[in-house]
Amino acid sequence: MKKDLLSIDDLSTDEILLVLDTAEAMREIGQRPIKKVPTLRGKTIVNLFYEPSTRTRTSFEIAEKRLSADTLNIAVAASSVLKGETLVDTAMNIEAMAPDMIVLRHAASGAGHLLSRICRSRIINAGDGMHEHPTQALLDAFTIREHKKRIEGLKVTIVGDLLHSRVLRSNVLLLTRLGAEVWVSGPPTFVPVGIERFGVRVSPRVDEAVAGADVIMMLRIQQERLHGAFIPSLREYFTTFGMTRERVARARPDVIIMHPGPMNRGVEIASDVADGPYSVILEQVANGVAVRMAVLYLLAGGAEAD
Amino acid sequence: MPVVLDADRISRSLTRIAHEIVERNRGVDDLALVGIRTRGVPLARRLARLLREISHHEVPTGALDITLYRDDLMRTAVGAQPLIRRTEIPFSIDEQRILLVDDVLYTGRTIRAALDALIEFGRPKVIQLVVLVDRGHRELPIKADYVGKNVPTSLAQSVQVHLTEIDGRDEVEIQEP
Numbered sequence: 064m065k066k067d068l069l070s071i072d073d074l075s076t077d078e079i080l081l082v083l084d085t086a087e088a089m090r091e092i093g094q095r096p097i098k099k100v101p102t103l104r105g106k107t108i109v110n111l112f113y114e115p116s117t118r119t120r121t122s123f124e125i126a127e128k129r130l131s132a133d134t135l136n137i138a139v140a141a142s143s144v145l146k147g148e149t150l151v152d153t154a155m156n157i158e159a160m161a162p163d164m165i166v167l168r169h170a171a172s173g174a175g176h177l178l179s180r181i182c183r184s185r186i187i188n189a190g191d192g193m194h195e196h197p198t199q200a201l202l203d204a205f206t207i208r209e210h211k212k213r214i215e216g217l218k219v220t221i222v223g224d225l226l227h228s229r230v231l232r233s234n235v236l237l238l239t240r241l242g243a244e245v246w247v248s249g250p251p252t253f254v255p256v257g258i259e260r261f262g263v264r265v266s267p268r269v270d271e272a273v274a275g276a277d278v279i280m281m282l283r284i285q286q287e288r289l290h291g292a293f294i295p296s297l298r299e300y301f302t303t304f305g306m307t308r309e310r311v312a313r314a315r316p317d318v319i320i321m322h323p324g325p326m327n328r329g330v331e332i333a334s335d336v337a338d339g340p341y342s343v344i345l346e347q348v349a350n351g352v353a354v355r356m357a358v359l360y361l362l363a364g365g366a367e368a369d
Numbered sequence: 370m371p372v373v374l375d376a377d378r379i380s381r382s383l384t385r386i387a388h389e390i391v392e393r394n395r396g397v398d399d400l401a402l403v404g405i406r407t408r409g410v411p412l413a414r415r416l417a418r419l420l421r422e423i424s425h426h427e428v429p430t431g432a433l434d435i436t437l438y439r440d441d442l443m444r445t446a447v448g449a450q451p452l453i454r455r456t457e458i459p460f461s462i463d464e465q466r467i468l469l470v471d472d473v474l475y476t477g478r479t480i481r482a483a484l485d486a487l488i489e490f491g492r493p494k495v496i497q498l499v500v501l502v503d504r505g506h507r508e509l510p511i512k513a514d515y516v517g518k519n520v521p522t523s524l525a526q527s528v529q530v531h532l533t534e535i536d537g538r539d540e541v542e543i544q545e546p
Contacts, residue, residue, distance in 0.1 A: 064449065081452075084452075085452070085453050087455060088434065088453040088454055088455045088456070089453070091455055091456050091457070092437075092456075095489060095490060096489075096490065096491065097489045097490075099489070100437040100438065100486075100489075101437070101438060101485070102437040102438075102442060102443075103443070105443075106443070130437075357453075360437075360450060360453070361449075361450050363443060363450070364443070364449055364450035
């Protein structure tokens with residue numbers, strides 16, 4: 064493994080499969096009466112979150128605690144950042160206290176890469192702006208593999224705000240690498256220019272994109288990032304792109320519906336689909352802990368010499 | 370490479386151990402087998418089969434991966450992490466008589482890790498240790514309750530256990546450096 068996990072591209076295909084296999088073993092720990100192993104005893108992990116997060120931060124923290132690491136959370140809302148400290152200064156100060164890893168969530172794309180250059184601690188990207196969210200893609204792949212027993216050859220359709228989505232970018236890199244046929248769909252304003260170069264099929268018609276899909280992944284409409292007229296209205300978006308039972312019926316009968324959360328019910332996904340029999344949304348959350356335990360464990364070993 | 374146990378000897382050793390287990394525990398009540406990955410697991414399964422033939426009772430059997438409990442993890446700054454495999458103990462070990470099964474007993478560090486791991490699953494009444502080969506050179510105060518064969522070795526030698534389920538043949542041999 065490289066020193067840091069900033070992008071899916073930091074992992075070789077073998078390493079991706081190693082993370083998924085290790086996560087299988089880690090999941091069992093969460094089913095024990097005592098959900099803890101001593102593996103990362105004495106390691107300090109700082110969760111540095113510059114954006115609000117419930118799922119990812121909780122998931123990392125549970126994973127860290129199950130591996131017996133010492134963890135501390137820095138929520139920026141209650142820190143010196145509000146007094147004007149820059150990311151680099153904050154990171155250098157944390158670094159001076161010699162943590163072993165920093166889990167970083169930041170609104171700026173590439174924030175992890177910046178820290179990676181100045182920190183000896185290992186950096187795990189827990190979402191950087193519109194760039195990547197690698198552990199989310201790993202847990203999505205884990206969930207898909209669990210249901211479908213494979214990833215190669217599956218039709219995976221990703222619908223929604225493709226432009227602002229770090230979940231999309233990490234998933235496209237990972238799923239195409241493992242041989243899935245990835246389709247994306249969304250309003251033209253949400254389709255990044257040149258996205259075909261990632262090896263995905265683009266369709267502006269969601270009904271075509273979901274036809275025969277093995278997996279449908281919905282992306283959140285990120286209202287905090289929509290500074291401009293991307294869509295006419297949320298109602299219209301739901302009518303044109305929202306995942307309804309009628310649209311799900313076009314996919315394969317054993318389709319699974321995924322969503323990285325938090326969901327906007329009635330915007331990108333209908334409530335009866337989100338809570339319906341095809342939905343694996345809560346399994347994704349459960350699997351997130353096991354996958355993050357695997358990543359933390361594998362990164363805690365020796366770095367490969369570059 | 371000298372073969373110290375062939376297929377026949379392995380099979381007879383396990384049969385003898387199964388009888389010793391029944392004798393010492395006065396039957397198979399409350400017994401459960403836990404094999405240490407990798408080669409303790411097929412050995413535990415074989416003992417379960419032998420115990421069933423002797424007693425006509427099923428003995429629950431599980432698999433334990435001790436990697437996360439190793440005392441040498443995280444001590445070196447280079448190299449990849451050891452592979453983790455699944456622990457599967459699909460029964461309660463509380464108040465059970467646990468037979469911990471491994472192929473080779475050497476320094477005792479694997480068994481130390483296994484005891485730590487096992488205790489997290491509950492509080493067994495007793496834990497007994499079964500090994501196919503005891504090669505000596507203990508670094509911890511640990512002793513086996515049932516031994517297939519004591520094989521005196523030098524520190525430079527290594528003991529290779531091959532089992533049909535994993536390696537396609539049953540054989541224990543000593544490798545010279």
